[in-house]
Amino acid sequence: MTASIVMTTYNGEEHVEEQLQSLLNQSLKANEVLIYDDGSTDNTINIIRKFIASNDLSDSWKLIQNKENKGWKRNFMEGIWKAKGDYIFPCDQDDIWYDNKLEKMIKIMESHQQINLLVSDFEYMYGEQKVRNKPLDEKNPKLEKVELTKHWLRVDFPGCVFCIRRNMAQKSKNYYDAEYAHDDFFWRIGLFEQSLYILHDELIGHRVYKESTFSKEVLQLKTRPKKIEWLDLSINCCKSLMRMLNNDNITGKEKNLIVGTEKALKLRKKFYQTRNPIYGIMLIKYLNNYQFKKQYLGDWFFIYFR
Template sequence: MKTNITTSVVMATYNGERNIIEQVDSLKNQTKAIDEVIICDDGSTDRTVEIIQEYINSNHLKHWKLIVNAVNKGWRQNFIDLLNEASGEYIFPCDQDDIWYDNKIEKMSTTMYRNSNIAVLVSNYTELIEEGGHSSTLRSLKTKKDNLDQQVVFTSENVILKRPGCVYAVRKDFVSEVTDYFNQALNSAHDISLWGSALAFDRLYLLDEPTIVFRRHGESSFKKETNEARKNSNYQYRINMLNRYNERLNSLNDYIIEENGIKNKQKKEEIIQRMMKINANRASLLEKRSVTKIIFSFSKYEKPFDYFADIYHVLKLRLGK
């Protein structure tokens, strides 16, 4: 492997004092030294900024930079801005509370270096579930062999995001495509934009092994958003989730239509349109709250699991449980 390949890690922080030391230790101790670490704090009210600055100073980390936003911009915008700020050839988004295996940078860089078609590489993870946290099951991906590597193929199973942003690496020269996706999509995020843009261009790949310990707790920004959305009704949340999936699918479809260089556009659009139709039918049936209507709509479902799950949730609602 070329030794002068440059790498950047970008981390968005907000009130992360509890776990930040374990995370930055795992960055500092990588077997392949990171050339640039940019940490951008989004208005923490705890000691996150102080802890990070002390860590940088005490370890003489001259290639690490801490930025403190004057105005809170939210984790979504914070991450996409950081991807554009980074200068390394390979850029690694990083959460504030996980623990990276010490060979993550080395393994993912090596994989990307040997295959120039890889624009975005994702890996697997192991979990550390803390109080208030719930397991995020590692979902399987449909892939095909590309010499030594596994390319994630554009299928209905793979279209919706299946990996968290903390297991990604992206080529610097692909960040503009990711940013285009982020800017045009409704309520997008860096991981959705990385996944969707690379999948559309057939440049999304999987390193089929864990590279981090993914901490699951009840205090993450995304977890808080999810809890807020579910606060009034889990049943309505299920309907809203299907509608949000269709918003994401529509954004992906628009991206495929508008971007040059994407192959097999018609086939990809057909996959998306079929998925959107299925989701819309499910949402409509759930809105009716009728078990009978769902039972007689089996042909409108692609997956038996979704069919029986919807029956279960309607029954649960009707029984007042």
């Protein structure tokens, strides 16, 4: 059994050392820690180099400086593909991993071979304040399988709480598009493989900022052109996953869900592009494909009032 941590950095000098220390403090040590910096212009590189040197970690901890800025999506995916561990843990630059994260997640993966993607609960960190992701329910099972539904585009957990089995990481190369976020894509592969599980144990403190790259991208979705881009990306994701199902000889419910979702997405795209209310009325047939019914009303608002 071997474990790899894949960390990406970009101008993270404020919190990166605290995160590095939390990786070093793991009760079960990673066999390799790969740190991919995407062109930091602050003191991030020097902090990482000093930490590796002062803790004599150069045999297993590697800092790689990208020759060009790849963007966080590509940086993560390429790093994950290069990892050699049986279990791969994506890592943000500014969270805090609790000491037993690796040990607990690997123990579950070793004893449950049907799991290709395991995610854990986490706490949000707003400055020094910690807030639970959701209230703990003692009635819920400690280990929960995530079932495939019509709302499979929804991703409930960030990539920093993922443990990815290496065969899933390698498989993803065949279906990945450069614009997919790693957490979105692995989550959806896990859903359609029936290999996605949640460990209900808070194993990291996940730092949240209003000005993060992810937050900015979410805000950009509040415009009609960005909505169309998101619809195109989601349609492409349908095609990628359909190729995967065909190659794996999976039929039935899984394919039907993708077909239905793709039809709904294409109709929404026509509605956004043409502003023709006929397409909006036709979307009533696909109301169940919306996670929330108010999102359907939101489409009308975006198209006619923004």
